[in-house]
Amino acid sequence: MRPDDPKIRWVDEPKLGITGRMYLPMFAQGLTTTFKHLKRSLAGDVLTVSYPDQEPRIDAPLIYRGVHRLNRDEQGRVKCVACFLCATACPAHCIDIVGVESPWPDREKYPQSFTIDELRCIYCGMCEEACPVDAIELTSLYNLTGRSREEMIFDKEKLLSVFDATKDTEPMRSAPTEGTNA
Amino acid sequence: MGSSSELLLAADSSLSPLLLQAIVKIVVLIGGLMTAAAYFVLLERRMAAWIQDRRGPNRVGIPLTGIRLFGLGQPLADGVKFIFKEAYTPAHVDRWMYLFAPIAILVAALVVFAVIPVGGMVPAVPGLADGGQPISLVVIPGFDSGLLLVFALSEIAVYGVLLGGWASNNKYSFLGGLRSSAQLIAYELPLGLAILGVVLASGSMNLEQVIARQAQSGLWFVLAQPLGFVVFVIAAFAESARVPFDLPECEQELVGGYHTEYSGIKLLLFLVAEFLHMITASFLIVILFLGGWHFWGITGGPDAEIGWLQSLLRVAVLLGKVFLVILFFMLTRWSWPRFRFDQLMALAWKIMLPLGIANFIVVAALGEVRAWYDPKFADRFWEWGLALPNWVTLVLGWLAVAYSGTLVTDNRPQRTSRGSDSHAEGFS
Structure with a gap:
């Protein structure tokens, strides 16, 4: 398909504002997310099931396909x-x-x-x-x-x-x- | 240095104290570094898990007892696994180069620590010191071209990566090696320019002197030359090939990068060397910009009497700072997407290099101004006052980068209204 094909709908990238171009505010934002998850995990709220010690919870046993x-x-x-x-x-x-x-x-x-x-x-x-x-x-x-x-x-x-x-x-x-x- | 070499030669039957001292330092340093690298790998894996709402490796403890110890046995288990794996060499590789690459990169990564101080001085220990001289916590004390050595050896890391990629005789490994060498060479320049500012301000390439200078004035170079610090930290991230600059081994594009064809103990050497690069970078950031062992109010100046409590405090302060910087490296890894390669190069040549030059020029000019008004370099007012123009440089440089938008690129095919020559238009 050629770039000037009329069927192509061109979508423009959103223009970066000055915070985006300064880069650092965005980085701080990313770090905030990281810290949020870090804090949550350190408080013990994780998604992992410690399998042999802890049985996984099967939400819909009638739908589950096991033995x-x-x-x-x-x-x-x-x-x-x-x-x-x-x-x-x-x-x-x-x-x-x-x-x-x-x-x-x-x-x-x-x-x-x-x-x-x-x-x-x-x-x-x-x-x-x-x-x-x-x-x-x-x-x-x-x-x-x-x-x-x-x-x-x-x-x-x-x-x-x-x-x-x-x-x-x-x-x-x-x-x-x-x-x-x- | 002259007297110490005489003392080394004077040993006739038993080891001279200075030689013994050097051996003890080397053993402690290498042992400590290897252990630290292993446990930082564990810490990185657990941090990764925490940031991704997982638990991470927490099972391996003392074997046969069921005691878990938060997974502290994991590095040992990993090491044993790597060592006992089959030492497999693929048939298509260049045998000697293939073997040489991981050794070269690890040796270079370790030898750098010969000139990196891990603290200030400690008081003399009987049998290890000559005539009650305090012991310097660096393997080669008073080495006046320490920074040059660090630079030279970090360049050898490029050889390890390039040789590893080339000897593997695999196109992904080769691409990884090429990318890595291009990246490392490109970022050597801003790294060097940022260091030049510190060398100018401290008047020495000896890392102990750089710390002593910061301890004396109490003005860490991060405060005196913030732009240099920013350039150095970014270049150091790139040099140690950490996210967002980990293109040499970006698995989505290059399988494993230059160590795709490696396994077992040789892969371990590469991985340890990479971690050591990160630790070296953290040490350099701390020593050059964050005051080394100095902390206001608790560690004293460089000329203070050397006592055990104070020396251990200095070691603790330095290692604590290094630990925090490494934590920052790890947090960054899980917060930031990787650069595209053209962005990486644009950042090096269009942003970091001009910023480094600007920092260097401003620092040099301000040093000249200070030499004019404060020839003895003793006045507090000039010391702290001249940091202000450097902060202005940081802000102006940053804004210039933001407004010029050199990193904002659109390399999609261009849209034109004309039909036939639109392709040529797109690349003009």
């Missing part, structure tokens, strides 16, 4: 119907489901095994979005650690135990359902 859980229905069974929508939606291909015929009358299939590789997972939450029965959800547990790769592959029991551990602090996002083909 997964598999929800249970009101009878304590896994809610999942092994429809594979989450595994299909997963961009990291970290969900592995083995679906078999359901022993219960309210659904056709249920997951015999349901594993998530928490190391491959990118915590995008697409599985949660895809799930038609709200069986898989992301919790606000952020400090996920393990000593081996195998330990980080969560199976069905582990995912259900995450639900048991978090169900009181983080309620399920939808009311319990009676199954899909009731």
Whole structure:
């Protein structure tokens, strides 16, 4: 684009006043800001969370995307119907489901095994979005650690135990359902 | 000096007291400087954190005990980390130059302290002093061209930077080195002009004499030559490559500048040398303009009897002033944006150089006036009265800079009404 192109809208720099040209008043102004923050920090008002000593406060645990859980229905069974929508939606291909015929009358299939590789997972939450029965959800547990790769592959029991551990602090996002083909 | 060299040679079997004294001074000075540099790095990191509403490194204390001590173990941990890192030399560098650059810059930065006094005199210590002579707190006492040595060695720092950038065989390092050398050479001039005013007024290039002169009159050179002080402080910031003059290593443009290709202990040498430059600059600011060890009413004049209490007080006053100046360096770092390179050069050549010359001329002329009316240089009235024209010079010079607006540049493509030759118009 040429400098004389009529489409260019020229914006002029604001003219510096004499204080700006003297430079020192502006410097004093900058130092004032510096001192303001210095004073605030020295009084102990800092934004840093001293993590291992102090737990971070998660403002919206229902929105936070941490470790997964598999929800249970009101009878304590896994809610999942092994429809594979989450595994299909997963961009990291970290969900592995083995679906078999359901022993219960309210659904056709249920997951015999349901594993998530928490190391491959990118915590995008697409599985949660895809799930038609709200069986898989992301919790606000952020400090996920393990000593081996195998330990980080969560199976069905582990995912259900995450639900048991978090169900009181983080309620399920939808009311319990009676199954899909009731 | 003649007698001291005889005494040095006279040592037949054991070390002569003067040699021993020099060794003790060197050991204490280098140990103190290295420790100070390490802890100033910690202080700078914590200050940075505080100014940015963070906490900063506060965890490292005594190992294996869980005692934190406000992070005072951090410099030690950093040092250990740097030393035990792999001494990696990239394949594409010029090996010897690459190795030589950090050593040269650190040696130059340390040797400067041979002529910088860290206090006045202390009373004789048995075994270290010859015949009850008081000990001067400078490694080379009575060195009459101290300021020249400081200048010569600070120029060697340019070699370190340039060699480091060149030997790295990396275009960012090379650009950083080039920028740095251009900057350091440009700001040597105003630095020298500001020092000339002090040399004229104190009549000596010996830093001890400069302090003694200020202590005698009680009129620090910051009060007598305010314009010289301003020019010197700005040039000293540029010489030690601190914000807002840290273009040699501005990471947004040059990755890491001249030490991009360095790691481990060699990088540490560069970083320590940079910090030492800042400490040197602070010492020079304090010694040349802020009265050195002198403070009205508590440290006494230069001819006072030398006692332990008073000498330690003088050391404390000098180091306290240096500490405050370093704090100012650090506060500035987090308050000011960096200059563009053309602004940096415009500041050096269009503002600092004329201001330095103006200061020098005014100081020289006033000195001549004083020599005319007060030939013995003893009259209080002339001493303090002649500071007034210097303040007037400061105000006038500052206003001249502000109104001429040499730093205000607009280097966008120019707008013209005509079509075809607008480009040529823009650069005419």
